[in-house]
Amino acid sequence: MRSASFQIHLASKLATALLAVAGSVVLLLALTRFIPGDPATVILGSRATPEAVAALNARIGLDKPLIEQAFAFFGRLFSGDLGEDVFNGRPVLSLVLGALPNTAALAISAMLTAIVLGVPLALVSARWPGGKIDRLVAFLSVGFISTPSFVVSVFLLMVFSVTLRWFPVLGAGESGDLGDQLWHLVLPTAALAAGWVGYIARLLRSSLLEVLSESHIRTLRAYGVSEAKILMKYALKPAVLPTVAVLGMGFGELLGGAVFAEVIFNRPGLGSLIYDAIRTRNYPVVQGGVFVIVLLYVLTNLIADLSQSLIDPRERARLVSGRGAVT
Amino acid sequence: MTAALLTIENLNVSYRGRGHSAHILDGVDLEIGHGQSVGLVGESGSGKSTVAFALLGLLADNAEVSADHAAFDGRTQDFAKRETASLRGTDIAMIFQDPMTALNPMFSIGTQLVDIQRRRFPKESRKALWARAQAVLADVGVQDAAARMHRYPHEFSGGMRQRVVIAMALLVEPKLLIADEPTTALDATIEAQVVEVLHRLRQRTSASMLVVSHSMGLIAELCDSVVVMYAGTVVESGKVADVLHRPRHPYTRALLACEIDPFAAFDPSQDLATIPGTVPDPSRRPQGCIFAGRCPARHDRCSEKPPQQQAGDGRTYACWLEAA
Ligand SMILES: Nc1ncnc2c1ncn2[C@@H]1O[C@H](COP(=O)(O)OP(=O)(O)O)[C@@H](O)[C@H]1O
Numbered sequence: 329m330r331s332a333s334f335q336i337h338l339a340s341k342l343a344t345a346l347l348a349v350a351g352s353v354v355l356l357l358a359l360t361r362f363i364p365g366d367p368a369t370v371i372l373g374s375r376a377t378p379e380a381v382a383a384l385n386a387r388i389g390l391d392k393p394l395i396e397q398a399f400a401f402f403g404r405l406f407s408g409d410l411g412e413d414v415f416n417g418r419p420v421l422s423l424v425l426g427a428l429p430n431t432a433a434l435a436i437s438a439m440l441t442a443i444v445l446g447v448p449l450a451l452v453s454a455r456w457p458g459g460k461i462d463r464l465v466a467f468l469s470v471g472f473i474s475t476p477s478f479v480v481s482v483f484l485l486m487v488f489s490v491t492l493r494w495f496p497v498l499g500a501g502e503s504g505d506l507g508d509q510l511w512h513l514v515l516p517t518a519a520l521a522a523g524w525v526g527y528i529a530r531l532l533r534s535s536l537l538e539v540l541s542e543s544h545i546r547t548l549r550a551y552g553v554s555e556a557k558i559l560m561k562y563a564l565k566p567a568v569l570p571t572v573a574v575l576g577m578g579f580g581e582l583l584g585g586a587v588f589a590e591v592i593f594n595r596p597g598l599g600s601l602i603y604d605a606i607r608t609r610n611y612p613v614v615q616g617g618v619f620v621i622v623l624l625y626v627l628t629n630l631i632a633d634l635s636q637s638l639i640d641p642r643e644r645a646r647l648v649s650g651r652g653a654v655t
Numbered sequence: 656m657t658a659a660l661l662t663i664e665n666l667n668v669s670y671r672g673r674g675h676s677a678h679i680l681d682g683v684d685l686e687i688g689h690g691q692s693v694g695l696v697g698e699s700g701s702g703k704s705t706v707a708f709a710l711l712g713l714l715a716d717n718a719e720v721s722a723d724h725a726a727f728d729g730r731t732q733d734f735a736k737r738e739t740a741s742l743r744g745t746d747i748a749m750i751f752q753d754p755m756t757a758l759n760p761m762f763s764i765g766t767q768l769v770d771i772q773r774r775r776f777p778k779e780s781r782k783a784l785w786a787r788a789q790a791v792l793a794d795v796g797v798q799d800a801a802a803r804m805h806r807y808p809h810e811f812s813g814g815m816r817q818r819v820v821i822a823m824a825l826l827v828e829p830k831l832l833i834a835d836e837p838t839t840a841l842d843a844t845i846e847a848q849v850v851e852v853l854h855r856l857r858q859r860t861s862a863s864m865l866v867v868s869h870s871m872g873l874i875a876e877l878c879d880s881v882v883v884m885y886a887g888t889v890v891e892s893g894k895v896a897d898v899l900h901r902p903r904h905p906y907t908r909a910l911l912a913c914e915i916d917p918f919a920a921f922d923p924s925q926d927l928a929t930i931p932g933t934v935p936d937p938s939r940r941p942q943g944c945i946f947a948g949r950c951p952a953r954h955d956r957c958s959e960k961p962p963q964q965q966a967g968d969g970r971t972y973a974c975w976l977e978a979a
């Protein structure tokens with residue numbers, strides 16, 4: 329009985345996650361049918377024989393109804409098969425796994441940068457609301473949040489790589505040379521993180537201010553607990569919950585943003601892989617790549633949700649057991 | 656007689672709002688002797704909490720505070736500059752009204768009980784502070800204190816949380832202990848238990864106390880003297896027994912009449928609804944006697960501000976009625 333409610337909670341979360349993944353795969357398969365231009369014609373050229381077109385359609389699964397295609401996709405999935413590249417027959421899974429580390433490195437470094445810069449800015453803004461730093465951060469973050477990351481990417485590329493030549497223009501750096509790889513990571517990270525720094529700074533600031541006005545903070549002040557301790561310990565922990573939830577969703581958005589950044593900075597990764605595959609109508613690769621992104625998106629949301637429950641002792645107690653108040 | 660622990664003369668507080676300012680406290684005098692327990696009574700909205708928070712410099716940022724003269728333990732204090740903030744958690748401790756919101760939901764009781772002692776005992780180790788906290792927690796009637804120290808507020812009932820809040824106040828061994836409506840948020844049976852804890856505390860500690868309540872019953876139980884407030888002014892003050900048995904001010908009489916039995920548990924739903932009329936709007940205070948609008952004994956002179964009258968037994972009241 330002790331952990332029954334936790335299992336139910338987890339099961340319902342997992343069920344929702346699976347539904348989301350399944351739904352998006354069906355949507356994805358449907359979309360490929362409605363994108364203008366017959367894939368077989370684009371791939372094989374306009375002079376292809378009808379036999380060749382039929383053979384290709386059969387290989388991609390376009391000769392069957394959508395539902396059947398979806399079941400076939402999931403069926404293969406269980407044996408770890410994401411399909412094959414239409415041009416060279418390489419397994420999509422290995423293409424995706426090969427591209428994933430670059431994308432993950434970019435998304436993670438952008439997320440960490442956003443946290444490392446955003447949290448202190450939020451703390452300072454909440455400590456002196458209406459002060460110089462608070463107003464500056466408010467002003468800048470509105471600017472960065474409303475500018476799409478690919479615009480920032482192009483701007484950074486022009487200024488720091490092309491004009492100033494401080495950073496490399498293209499690629500992900502020599503494999504095996506960590507320093508070079510990090511060097512190549514700086515600009516795309518900055519482009520992706522810029523909006524998120526502001527977002528975290530503002531979001532966390534407003535939850536901090538809300539918590540700071542609560543009675544339990546007044547209790548601590550009445551006992552002369554230092555403002556620094558109140559802010560960094562007693563206000564930060566409850567205030568961080570909404571931010572964690574947003575970060576979970578934000579990570580998925582970062583992966584989306586990484587697609588643009590990879591294309592602009594010409595970095596190998598999931599984004600470039602999908603982008604090239606769309607241009608050449610290499611549908612199995614598009615499907616496999618987007619599927620993995622959706623999977624990561626759902627997974628990070630799940631992790632964010634569970635870590636929220638771990639931070640909050642009330643949630644923790646609610647999840648782990650049915651124990652009520654001690655009277 | 657030695658100098659009082661706390662004296663304030665002519666305390667004024669107004670809250671700045673958009674375009675106007677509400678004058679909440681109008682010339683409040685307060686004196687608390689060493690080891691003495693003073694009650695502050697009045698219906699809700701009369702400014703009792705404002706007095707309590709002003710003592711700690713804990714009022715909201717939009718508050719403007721002034722006092723002619725104020726001293727704590729022989730040292731003058733500038734209320735306008737919130738100098739008393741330096742007394743928080745060392746010389747003055749506070750018990751808050753609502754135990755459900757007074758504790759941080761994300762940290763264990765033990766952690767909070769340790770951190771509130773840091774200012775008072777800066778040299779003690781965390782371990783020593785933890786041990787003190789555990790002992791005091793047991794002392795205020797929390798069973799199995801060692802284990803409860805590791806528990807979170809949501810695992811405590813309202814009455815138990817209020818004991819934790821009381822333990823906080825005891826832990827810093829203050830010279831003045833302020834309790835702002837310590838039982839109002841609790842239901843009747845729990846209230847009786849908490850009153851019992853406060854009562855024991857009253858007999859054991861040498862600290863002075865300021866008990867804020869709208870219940871004369873609670874104050875009769877815990878205090879030596881009482882200050883009756885109405886709409887931000889002191890209308891009567893004196894020894895509890897005197898004020899209770901021979902109230903001079905019509906407002907005090909009305910207040911007592913509302914409580915059928917001052918020693919019975921107070922029912923907040925029956926607050927002072929039984930006094931006809933309402934408290935005047937603080938931003939538009941009447942010229943003369945503040946209570947005139949609701950006073951059953953109102954007469955012509957009440958349009959002038961009544962003088963502070965002294966009765967022999969250290970009693971003061973502000974009313975024209977029994978003016979010589
Ligand atoms: N920050 C504030 N700004 C404006 N008015 C306030 C503020 N805090 C309290 N007040 C007003 O001051 C008056 C007295 O409040 P309070 O001291 O809490 O009374 P009591 O404790 O006797 O119920 C009330 O009318 C209340 O609305």
Ligand SMILES: [Mg+2]
Nearest residue numbers: 703704705836
């Ligand atoms: Mg109050």
